[in-house]
Amino acid sequence: MMVESASETIRSTPSSQNGVSSLANQTDGGGGGGGGGGREGGASGETNGEMSPVELLHFQQQQALQVARQFLLQQATGLTSPSSNENKQPAVQVPVSVAMMSPQMITPQQMQQILSPPQLQALLQQQQAIMLQQLQEYYKKQQEQLHLQLLTQQQAGKQQPKEQPLGNKQLAFQQQLLQMQQLQQQHLLNLQRQGLVGLQPGQGTVPLQTLPQAVCPSDLQQLWKEVTATQPVEDSIKQEGLDLTTNTSNSTSFSAAKVSPPISHHSLPNGQSTMHTPRRDSSSHEEIPGSHPLYGHGECKWPGCETLCEDLGQFVKHLNTEHALDDRSTAQCRVQMQVVQQLEIQLAKESERLQAMMAHLHMRPSEPKPFSQPLNLVSSATLSKSTSDTFPDGLPHPPTSATAPITPLRQGPSVISSSTLHNMGPIRRRNSEKFCTPISSELAQNHEFYKNADVRPPFTYASLIRQAILETPDRQLTLNEIYNWFTRMFAYFRRNTATWKNAVRHNLSLHKCFVRVENVKGAVWTVDENEYQKRRPPKMTGSPTLVKNMISGLGYGALNASYQLSCVSLVQAALAESNFPLLNSPTMINTSSTSGMLHVGHDDVSSTVEQVNSNGSNSPRLSPQQYSHQVHVKEEPAEAEDDSRPVSLMASTNQNVTIPDDRDLEEELPVEDLS
DNA sequence: ACATCTCTAAACATGT
């Protein structure tokens, strides 16, 4: 079996080399394909004066496009740059595709400790959004450039109408614009296929102006440079001031914004204020007297500038000379304004989406606070307590609910460089079972996710074993069947078999709630629900503790082809192709495509609830009756030997002696069972 | 600081 081949302990051995290398290769291939031929700077010098404006424009587009691609590629691979990573982690090789998604300032260890799968998804989204934003930023600027040139041509056409039929030029430019948009959409699509970009509602069909933007100041700066570098601003801007004035603000207002303290707009996140400061460096120095919003870390923060200035005085001087009120500065300011507008629009959209998600998940959409720190999901993951505050209603929210709002509709490749993560020592997860939150509902919701993502399920072995047993019609499983359930349900357990199998056996033996029943064929394991309930700590606050998930590896959790097909989402399929196992959003899955899996829930929770208190409102899926109606043990001849404990479960009817062999069959095809 | 839970690892026994 494939499972066996990868047996190694989580702790002792780094991630498998296979996974790393194969992933890296694939990433390379994808990147190369996406880069389309990455000849880099060389092309820039080739421009000769014989090109027609349209050709030149086209060439510039191509050129800039490559720059953008290159940039994205650097983003993807640059994180593993020799200086930063290579030296530090000789033993752990991070797959490129993983590394590129990794948050840069957070150590994998921290990530692992604080992130749950949904949070991972959120993180992924952020990463994707950043990259997407970079790309879109670029596209937008390109489009704007085209626009400016078009206007320039128009102006020129007015002044020299005879030189050429104006219509032709305009047409050409418009075609360029069109091409630009098409190109952008294509590129976005490609990125989506490569798992770099998630599909957001309406995103693919929406014109540039509505594309979401997530800001990464440094990246923005970089893009600014790229754009301005590839674009002869002076030329195209010559007359563009006219166009600027047509916008909501004029150049004077921009200049005012330039030197005057920025107008804070954070108070109205959804507002569409037209006045924005060009300041992009929000990290440091806010409105500190003696500082300047455009000055930070000893350099000018003007978009695309980064000129080093020793002190503020020098900076002001630089500002007045280099960024004085001229067409160029005005244009840049305008672009920046658009950037901010885009961001605000996007913020509004995301905010709306979050509200909807929260509403859907029965959370109180009242507090729109999360927006204040969109990038701090990670920190918010420290949360267990804080999230519980979100559910004061006392409703039994499944663990996913707690985290779901953070997770968007889709999930990208695991940001967490799991290859490093799963080297780490054990991080205890215990959670859902401890509180009213049933493992089954979590499982039901995230079934596909765990099945395909190499993510450690946030459940204890005991709860998983119990779940496995309770899922079966006759509530009993052999050890091997339990193994198979694990591997079938969780990609994570398709490797490291020695470890977790040992743990399973250990748990079976250790916990009284697992009762071994002799059978003809050997022995089966059943669950003594009373014992299981007993085992739980008395204080069930009902507040779901945030699940801390362990990502163990992601690199090579190959997805099943069948599963990929089952995924409706193009993105998901595409991502699956790219060996990004984590992209199946649990939250999205439970809705449509995998509706079939819910019988998983029968246990639901069952659990816990049904016997203790029938309050169990949490999941309507299963009534206690449903739950108990099928409790019977195949055969317990040696029953006397053990004890009478299991009786509570099997007391009712237990004549079903035949062991369904079908289970063995389905184990052969791990995936097909439910979905 | 402590108790408890959980996980991991390992040794060992038994049966096939």
Place this chain on the structure above:
DNA sequence: AACATGTTTAGAGATG
């Protein structure tokens, strides 16, 4: 002998 199954012990991290 090899493997599967099962039991037990020990140590460590996480949590309350």
